[in-house]
Each structure stands twice: as structure tokens, then as C-alpha cells.
Amino acid sequence: MNPAPNLVLVGPMGAGKSSIGKRLAGRFGLAFVDADREIEARTGASVATIFECEGEAGFRAREAAALEALLQREGLVVATGGGAVLDPGSRERMRARGFVVHLQVSLARQLERLARDRSRPLLAGDDREQVLRRLSELRAPLYAEVADLCFDTDALFPPQAAAQLARLL
Numbered sequence: 542m543n544p545a546p547n548l549v550l551v552g553p554m555g556a557g558k559s560s561i562g563k564r565l566a567g568r569f570g571l572a573f574v575d576a577d578r579e580i581e582a583r584t585g586a587s588v589a590t591i592f593e594c595e596g597e598a599g600f601r602a603r604e605a606a607a608l609e610a611l612l613q614r615e616g617l618v619v620a621t622g623g624g625a626v627l628d629p630g631s632r633e634r635m636r637a638r639g640f641v642v643h644l645q646v647s648l649a650r651q652l653e654r655l656a657r658d659r660s661r662p663l664l665a666g667d668d669r670e671q672v673l674r675r676l677s678e679l680r681a682p683l684y685a686e687v688a689d690l691c692f693d694t695d696a697l698f699p700p701q702a703a704a705q706l707a708r709l710l
């Protein structure tokens with residue numbers, strides 16, 4: 542296993558960061574943390590409520606603060622939110638305190654995996670396809686900037702993806 546203090550998973554919604562991250566943590570005997578759940582625990586409100594009350598900017602500030610605290614720890618597998626890479630300080634800290642894996646997924650597979658999800662505020666509108674395409678265009682260079690390794694989850698269920706990825710780490 543790579544010697545970095547933490548394993549950090551980045552990538553878009555529906556890439557499998559949480560489902561694969563949990564399994565990787567189990568395999569390596571590390572603790573798993575989903576950054577969105579950590580933000581909710583620290584705030585006492587759901588991601589949707591934070592977006593509603595404080596806007597995306599408020600959520601991003603909470604996201605950066607939660608990641609900063611998490612990355613001070615060691616031995617974690619951290620599933621970050623899809624937009625965590627937007628913050629330059631977070632990108633720097635991920636690289637300084639983690640081995641960063643970019644989980645990749647096609648637009649078609651994202652739409653399929655997220656079809657029944659109603660919890661993500663950025664997907665609340667009608668045209669999910671357009672939103673996801675736009676986010677991908679904006680964020681692709683940021684994922685590339687932070688990633689130590691890219692891994693395509695498109696054709697894999699989480700157990701297979703975790704097994705294959707574990708062999709690369």
C-alpha cells in the first residue's frame with residue numbers, strides 16, 4: 542500500500558467514490574470517511590439543507606473546512622464530494638496529505654447510477670445530462686491536476702472496482 546498518510550478519492554457524482562472507498566478501507570484495514578457525511582455531522586444539517594440555506598458558496602466553505610480537518614488525520618480513505626477539487630487549498634492539502642485517486646465514469650453511466658437519487662442539489666433540475674456534462678468540462682482539469690492515479694469505474698461494480706484498484710495501490 543502506498544505510504545501517503547491517507548487515500549483520497551476524487552471524481553464526479555456517480556463515479557463510485559463512497560461504495561469503492563468503503564471496500565478499499567475494509568481491504569486495507571483503514572477507516573472510511575465520506576466527506577459529505579462528515580460535513581452533515583459537523584453542521585447538523587443535510588447537504589441539501591446547507592445548499593438551500595447558505596447557497597453553494599456556504600457549502601463549499603464547509604466542505605473545505607471539513608476536508609482540512611480530515612486530512613490532518615492519518616490512515617483514512619476519504620471519499621470527497623465531486624466539487625471538492627474546486628477549492629485550491631483543498632487541492633493542495635489532498636496532494637500533501639494523500640495519495641489521490643481520480644475515479645472516472647462516463648456520462649451515460651453517471652446518469653444510470655444517479656437515476657433514482659434525489660439527494661444531490663445540483664441535480665434537482667430537469668436537465669441532468671447537461672448539468673453533468675458542464676460540471677465535467679469545468680472539473681476535468683482539476684481532477685487531472687490532483688490525481689496520482691486515474692481509474693475507470695465505468696464497466697465495474699464496486700466489489701470488482703475495489704479489488705482491481707487495491708492491486709494498483
Ligand code: S3P
Pocket residue numbers: 552553554555558577588621622623624625660661662663
Ligand atoms: C457535489 C457532489 C456531491 C455533494 C454535493 C455537491 C458536486 O458529492 O458534495 O451534492 O458539486 O459535484 P458526491 O460526489 O459524493 O455525489
